[in-house]
Amino acid sequence: MGNRAIITTPERELGLYLHWNGGRDTVEPLLKYCELKGYRSPKSDPGYAFARMAQVMGNFFGGTLSVGITPYTTDEAMDPGDNGIYVVDGWEIADHLRTEYDEDWKVVGMRSLEPGEEDDWHKFDDMLRAFDAAMPVGEQLGDYLFAEEVPIGEVSVGDMAYVAKYEATPTLVAVAGIGRGIVRGRDMTGIPFADLYGSGGDNLNNYLEGPTVRVLR
Structure with missing residues (x-):
């Protein structure tokens, strides 16, 4: 049975x-x-x-x-x-x-x-x-489960976005800016970033990379 x-x-x-x-x-x-x-x-x-x-x-x-x-x-x-x-x-x-x-x-x-x-x-x-x-x-994933998944290019400054770290619970962060040039040899133009580790857009680790990102709106 x-x-x-x-x-x-x-x-x-x-x-x-x-x-x-x-x-x-x-x-x-x-x-x-x-x-x-x-x-x-x-x-x-x-x-x-x-x-x-x-x-x-x-x-x-x-x-x-x-x-x-x-x-x-x-x-x-x-x-x-x-x-x-x-x-x-x-x-x-x-x-x-x-x-x-x-x-x-x-x-x-x-x-x-x-x-x-x-x-x-x-x-x-x-x-x-x-x-x-x-x-x-x-x-637990909480609100991440049903956060809106949007193309990375549609994320705006001030959006609350999730950073999905490798095998870790996603963290909700505020988008602080949009990349405007080369950072450590990579063109980050148009890619949103948060102030996760200091130095804003000058720190490559602050960028929310990937084709899409989950956002609470």
Whole structure:
């Protein structure tokens, strides 16, 4: 009894077992939450990524049951029933598989689920909030979850923007200015900066780099 699922990658090396909340309406927000946290993805570092997914789900479930990590064997052997197998590429679901049976209930292979077969009980944003609320206070993303994501060129002086540091909780900072030239050999024209480490736009570490930035408006 449960609402089970296995999450794996195209390489089929590891599997994350969920005894409850195995529907797409939980798994998809789980992947997005891990992405927002800045965790290394299953594509770049599968061992680390599976540990972080287990951590988030373990916090969400509470207790000591309902989630586990296991070596992966075959799709047919790993399918736990219920919601089957999610194959994730990075932090995206690439395929969702379920065992196919013939009329005599003999296994004939795997098939992809149709959209109408997916669970749709939980709202995406509600699950993001639930995952975040279950994290230790210092690890929670808070308003960052739903801050507006805007192109870096549309950020203005005075905007409150998030600095997403590597594997650390994003920090909310005030945009102090916009770059106007070369800083340590790099053209920072049009790139916003905050006064994080002093020296304003003369300090390369103050710039909010990336194609987009999350802003509270």
